[in-house]
Amino acid sequence: DAGVIQSPRHEVTEMGQEVTLRCKPISGHDYLFWYRQTMMRGLELLIYFNNNVPIDDSGMPEDRFSAKMPNASFSTLKIQPSEPRDSAVYFCASSAGTGYGYTFGSGTRLTVV
Amino acid sequence: SQKIEQNSEALNIQEGKTATLTCNYTNYSPAYLQWYRQDPGRGPVFLLLIRENEKEKRKERLKVTFDTTLKQSLFHITASQPADSATYLCALLSSNTGKLIFGQGTTLQVKP
Numbered sequence: 001d002a003g004v005i006q007s008p009r010h011e012v013t014e015m016g017q018e019v020t021l022r023c024k025p026i027s028g029h030d031y032l033f034w035y036r037q038t039m040m041r042g043l044e045l046l047i048y049f050n051n052n053v054p055i056d057d058s059g060m061p062e063d064r065f066s067a068k069m070p071n072a073s074f075s076t077l078k079i080q081p082s083e084p085r086d087s088a089v090y091f092c093a094s095s096a097g098t099g100y101g102y103t104f105g106s107g108t109r110l111t112v113v
Numbered sequence: 114s115q116k117i118e119q120n121s122e123a124l125n126i127q128e129g130k131t132a133t134l135t136c137n138y139t140n141y142s143p144a145y146l147q148w149y150r151q152d153p154g155r156g157p158v159f160l161l162l163i164r165e166n167e168k169e170k171r172k173e174r175l176k177v178t179f180d181t182t183l184k185q186s187l188f189h190i191t192a193s194q195p196a197d198s199a200t201y202l203c204a205l206l207s208s209n210t211g212k213l214i215f216g217q218g219t220t221l222q223v224k225p
Binding site for chain 2: 004033035042043045048055056059091093098099100101102103104105106107
């Protein structure tokens, strides 16, 4: 398996633009997670899905953030409109279930200027 | 409030020694605890999971202990090598929320 695949690897965008981050989880993993990492706040859980259904989105900072999982092999995290304070590394992770470790992607480094 | 605390200061040790990293938590009822390794520019990599009813877990040169009374986990790397240099993150799965919450991590530097 190629692991969790995220794209793009880097994204630089202007304030106010829409940003879409993409994730392909490991086949057979029922759980998918979106995390954000900054120096100040560390790794923060934004939202997670179980069997493509959003379970907890309480970590999504604002209504500007939305996430979807239309099928078991694809998820998106969208920021519209983007702001400079959204600059961070965004990680997608998947897991086989409770009691298993998470497999993280390589992350998307987002810079909003 | 809920807190996961890892030593924010980098840990510097000599090659061949045992590295011990600490993870303390407050106001959590963790179902289990995990340790991850993160290298610069990469995502965290899962190392070990220990459940609340387990005291100790081992994997090759790694050992994790979990004391739910002290609310603490210790992570040991024996016979450390320069290649072990990285940031190590502990994470708790809250039995209340089902979320995996990460500490800020401790950076380990192993000198040859």
